Amino acid sequence: MSNDMDELKSQVAELQDKLETAEKKLEQNYYFSDAAVSDPYVFTVPENGMPAKIVKTQIENNHELDFNNKLNTSSYVNVSFEEEEDEIALMGLRVNLADQTVYPQSYKMHDSVVNMIANLWHCPKPDDFDEYDVFAGAGTVGSTEACLLAGLALKFRWRRWYAKRNGLNEDAVMGERPNLVISSCYQAAWEKLFKYMDVEPRLIYPSSSNFKIQADQVSSLVDDHTIGVVCIMGNHYGGQYDPVHDVDSIVETINRERDFQVGIHVDAASGGFIAPFQDDLSPWDFRLPNVLSISASGHKYGESVCGTGWVVWRERKDLSEHVAISVTYLGGKADSYTLNFSRPASGVYVQYYKLLRYGISGYRQVCDNMMSNAQHIRAALSQMTVNGQPRFIILDDGPRDCLPVVTAMLNPECNFTYDDIDLQHVLSQQHWYVSGYKMGINDPITEEYRALFSDQDKDKTMFRIVVKNNLTRNMANHLVDSFEAAFELLDAVDFSAIHGTDASSLRHKDQKRLTNHC
Numbered sequence: 001m002s003n004d005m006d007e008l009k010s011q012v013a014e015l016q017d018k019l020e021t022a023e024k025k026l027e028q029n030y031y032f033s034d035a036a037v038s039d040p041y042v043f044t045v046p047e048n049g050m051p052a053k054i055v056k057t058q059i060e061n062n063h064e065l066d067f068n069n070k071l072n073t074s075s076y077v078n079v080s081f082e083e084e085e086d087e088i089a090l091m092g093l094r095v096n097l098a099d100q101t102v103y104p105q106s107y108k109m110h111d112s113v114v115n116m117i118a119n120l121w122h123c124p125k126p127d128d129f130d131e132y133d134v135f136a137g138a139g140t141v142g143s144t145e146a147c148l149l150a151g152l153a154l155k156f157r158w159r160r161w162y163a164k165r166n167g168l169n170e171d172a173v174m175g176e177r178p179n180l181v182i183s184s185c186y187q188a189a190w191e192k193l194f195k196y197m198d199v200e201p202r203l204i205y206p207s208s209s210n211f212k213i214q215a216d217q218v219s220s221l222v223d224d225h226t227i228g229v230v231c232i233m234g235n236h237y238g239g240q241y242d243p244v245h246d247v248d249s250i251v252e253t254i255n256r257e258r259d260f261q262v263g264i265h266v267d268a269a270s271g272g273f274i275a276p277f278q279d280d281l282s283p284w285d286f287r288l289p290n291v292l293s294i295s296a297s298g299h300k301y302g303e304s305v306c307g308t309g310w311v312v313w314r315e316r317k318d319l320s321e322h323v324a325i326s327v328t329y330l331g332g333k334a335d336s337y338t339l340n341f342s343r344p345a346s347g348v349y350v351q352y353y354k355l356l357r358y359g360i361s362g363y364r365q366v367c368d369n370m371m372s373n374a375q376h377i378r379a380a381l382s383q384m385t386v387n388g389q390p391r392f393i394i395l396d397d398g399p400r401d402c403l404p405v406v407t408a409m410l411n412p413e414c415n416f417t418y419d420d421i422d423l424q425h426v427l428s429q430q431h432w433y434v435s436g437y438k439m440g441i442n443d444p445i446t447e448e449y450r451a452l453f454s455d456q457d458k459d460k461t462m463f464r465i466v467v468k469n470n471l472t473r474n475m476a477n478h479l480v481d482s483f484e485a486a487f488e489l490l491d492a493v494d495f496s497a498i499h500g501t502d503a504s505s506l507r508h509k510d511q512k513r514l515t516n517h518c
């Protein structure tokens with residue numbers, strides 16, 4: 001009996017030993033553990049937890065399969081950070097910005113950033129500034145939330161005005177559908193406003209020769225249901241600026257002649273931290289009297305971390321007050337403007353850091369560098385020829401008064417058998433992600449696929465290269481060389497077979513819309 005017991009004990013000890021060894025192995029190295037041949041956890045939470053190293057490796061392995069973010073010229077989002085920024089971003093992850101009473105100092109930094117940005121955009125001090133010590137504005141999760149808040153404020157402002165003008169009560173005015181005038185080059189953020197907030201889009205289709213709305217096109221689209229006109233300061237397709245200055249004059253005339261109160265929202269998602277450093281521009285910001293609000297992505301050329309955005313209103317009265325929730329803040333008065341509630345302070349911390357770290361001269365230098373590198377790439381592409389013809393038609397507004405973006409299309413006169421989307425795929429062999437896309441949009445209401453421009457077929461293609469601070473001259477040269485290398489392959493292959501009718505309709509279904517890249 002005792003022999004059996006001893007035998008059993010020694011077997012248990014042996015098993016425990018094996019288990020410990022296996023666990024140790026597992027903890028030390030993913031590749032000689034079972035993890036390397038087990039299914040990834042995509043459907044169910046595993047019954048038992050795993051060693052930290054294993055989980056981390058699994059995440060890293062997935063991350064490796066993405067494109068390299070530093071070579072992603074499709075996205076405007078900042079990807080380069082100093083060590084100190086990484087540290088403060090991590091610190092901010094533990095601070096819930098919504099808890100203003102627990103984290104008052106963090107919230108003060110938020111307000112400081114709002115003030116710095118409002119001043120950068122020449123916002124006049126609202127009458128009630130001293131009550132709040134901060135301009136009417138908010139940190140948001142990117143430009144999308146900022147655009148939604150600005151659009152909502154315009155909508156509620158219009159409702160009040162329309163009800164008064166027509167002697168309607170609150171219920172009756174709710175039944176009226178307002179509209180917003182904007183370029184068809186809008187980003188998906190506005191599609192959300194149209195759909196979620198029930199606002200009719202009144203679209204202006206620009207020409208592909210400049211991608212901009214013409215101020216005189218605004219007049220016929222504005223009526224007594226118009227909540228505002230959006231000017232995009234740097235459309236994401238080509239980086240051109242809508243002419244805010246001219247639109248401001250037209251809006252002034254409309255309001256005077258028709259007794260309206262239409263205002264302008266400037267969607268400066270990318271241009272908000274570029275235009276202030278371009279001295280030749282005519283005023284585009286709060287210096288123009290009809291500009292009621294401006295939004296920007298802190299995480300694009302503001303150089304903060306992904307998930308940072310800003311909106312500033314000219315004043316609270318009949319504007320931001322429509323979307324404000326009052327909160328107590330150490331006994332003082334404070335507004336909360338966000339669509340969501342809890343969120344980390346990382347974006348605010350890094351934005352605050354960046355504004356102090358760069359200063360005006362730093363942002364100016366970075367802006368000049370990026371514009372110069374964009375011009376370097378633009379010039380190199382312009383010089384590429386085939387059979388004496390330029391390979392590309394340059395579509396952007398460079399080299400000045402636009403975003404540091406190079407947008408072009410393959411020259412149709414060259415009769416290439418490939419298009420700009422094939423070019424994207426071949427360039428990716430050199431590790432670069434350069435977005436090629438069709439010149440079409442899904443109608444935000446009918447979902448019908450239609451032309452983006454007034455003068456180009458919806459199935460024509462183009463591509464863009466977003467130049468960010470990390471795309472240095474050396475890398476720009478590599479990118480240009482990669483184009484040359486891509487053409488060696490593209491010119492040697494006949495793509496006509498895959499661009500037949502069936503193939504192109506298949507591609508259309510499959511094709512991502514550029515509105516998904518930001």
Ligand SMILES: Cc1ncc(COP(=O)(O)O)c(C=O)c1O
Binds near residue numbers: 144236267269297518
């Ligand atoms: C003009 C414009 N508006 C809004 C957005 C949405 O920005 P975010 O990704 O910061 O929400 C973008 C993104 O590219 C944009 O270019």
